[in-house]
Amino acid sequence: MEFTSREDIDVPIEQAFEMISDFEQFERAALRRGAEVSRMDDLSRPGVGARWDVGFTFRGKARAMQLEVTNFERPNEIQLKAVAQGINADIKFELVALSRSRTRLNVWSGLKANTLSARLLVQSLKLARGTLTNRLDKRITALGRDMEDRYSKMA
Template structure:
């Protein structure tokens, strides 16, 4: 199942890419939401091959998974793989410079089931796909606008 969203932001491409690749910022943000994040590849820099173990509550149950940065193309492309006991998938972020101070962000998530139970969960999600895509688009917009606000100091 694929979900897509895109947002136009009033910020330069390079500044936005630098913020999106600030791993420490995202680790702290996840921890503030109650998610345990552990970098297991031992590095500090965000480069291809970076791996995180992520554990947190999802719909009332403790879930864990692994997130791996597969590709970084500065200043326009990030590709992550994720894996959990029930699902695998890919998360792609693309940045398109529209002008010196305006950037379009295109987000895409593809989720694939690993088990029969996961297949049933995804089938249910497909039935409510339009609502799910709307929530994904809205939540991505909130996160991106908050990020831009932080970068501007407000």
């Protein structure tokens, strides 16, 4: 099962990549939404090998997920691998320069179920695909607006 979203933002690609690779900001955002986040590596800079253990509630059940950066190509791409209770997910953030001051953010996520209970969960997600896609689009749009606001304060 795949989800995709795209957003054009008025931020140069280098600054957009710096913002998208500011993992501490995303950790704080997850904590504000009620997730439990633990950094599991000791890297001083963002890059391949950054890992987190994340606990959260989804559809009324406590879930646990391990998240790891698997590809880090400045300034174009960050790939993550997530493993959560029988579901493997690959997540890719891709940045494409549209002009000197405009960047396209493409987000792709692919889910694969490895157990029967995970297959049932993925099947229920397929039934709610439209709603989940709309929620992802809204989150990516909000992320883009936040990045534009942060960039305008820097400039």
